[in-house]
Amino acid sequence: MHAARADLQALRAVGAEALGTMALLAIVIGSGVMAERLASGNDAVALLANTLATVLGLMVLIELLGPVSGAHFNPAVTLVQAARGALPRGRALPYVGAQLLGAAAGAWLAHAMFDLPILQFSTKLRDGPGQWLAEGVASAGLLLVVLRATPQRAATLVAAWIGAAYWFTASTSFANPAAAFGRMFSDSFAGIAPASVPGFVLAQLAGAAVGLALHRALGPTRTAAG
Template sequence: MKHRLRAAVLAEFVGTAMLLCAVIGSGIMAERLSGGNSGLALLANTLATVFALLVLIETLWSVSGAHFNPAVTLVLAARGLFRPEGGRRGILLYIVAQVLGGVAGAWLANAMFDLSVIEFSSKVRSGWGPWLGEVVATAGLLFVVLQAPAGRGSFLVAAYIGAAYWFTSSTSFANPAAVIGRMFSDSFAGIAPASAAAFIAAELVGAGLGTALAMLLRSPE
């Protein structure tokens, strides 16, 4: 593996791991400190996620493009906006790094809060409402990624995810790697393994819809 691709893959692993560590860790902390107030816990979880996402995109953008999300990687590759060294192998390495990073981030959060490092979530998230929420959340995310003006992507993506935590019924996972990582934490931010496949399917549908909308609204050159 060439140095540039190796650095990019490592950045995707580290970035996704730290993002999931922030999502899950802040969820655990918020649940412990909120006194049973789920709204306050979600607010704290949202703020931590937004700030972490903004920092991670800003610091790792120049290394890997700061995808941290298989849906983003696949869409950018399909649109010809992402051409890593190694071609399809490079794309696969990005996705593997993101998924492994999501799991590693969950394990790290569990360890920091003295929970079992390897555990599975019991939090069931299913039904047409949450599935539609994931379609909407991911469609919006991909639309923002594709339409963001140069240099503003990090702020717009972070702002959108923060908003979507509140206006979608699923609290906006919008990321297959995040779904897989969250399976490994039986906490506020977790998702039961039995619920994961439907969430990922909804996200892929949403990614396609968001891409299609961006293409329809793009001004002719």
């Protein structure tokens, strides 16, 4: 009975990661499509609208699904949490698989809502040392927030960091390998060309490692060691 209950809990957690990542990508891509249509060519207004939708949606998703799965929605977060023992290592691969599938499904859902071709690939190249450094900074900051925020404030602080990093980083802060993966399936405002994805993912993983190192260097938080 105990094993069956544990298996059901693990299945629910993996499902929550797929659902949350799908919803997050639908929010990011869908709000980008809407913003681009309404902004009349003003990229600053479009980015502001895209940022607000992402921040609000991310807060809701973390609050709703955090108690089920931890609300990672991000392979970099999952791998760091597994490496430090905060997530059973056997869940890491299912989490990452669910996040990637959810990200692609989120792109397709956004397209369906806006009557766009479901299957497409982005042509928006995002390359260069500045972009890669920006992704490393955004990812390091995100992991530092995730690891040090109290559970009560995690949703607000994570969303606030992502919203700020949309504007102060050259890459507009993907900070998430699943987001990069999903956004390559959308030739829209939020898209990234497939050829640009490997550089972003490597930078994100490196940034996540830096975030973990900074967390350890800063010492235990008020509520937990780690």
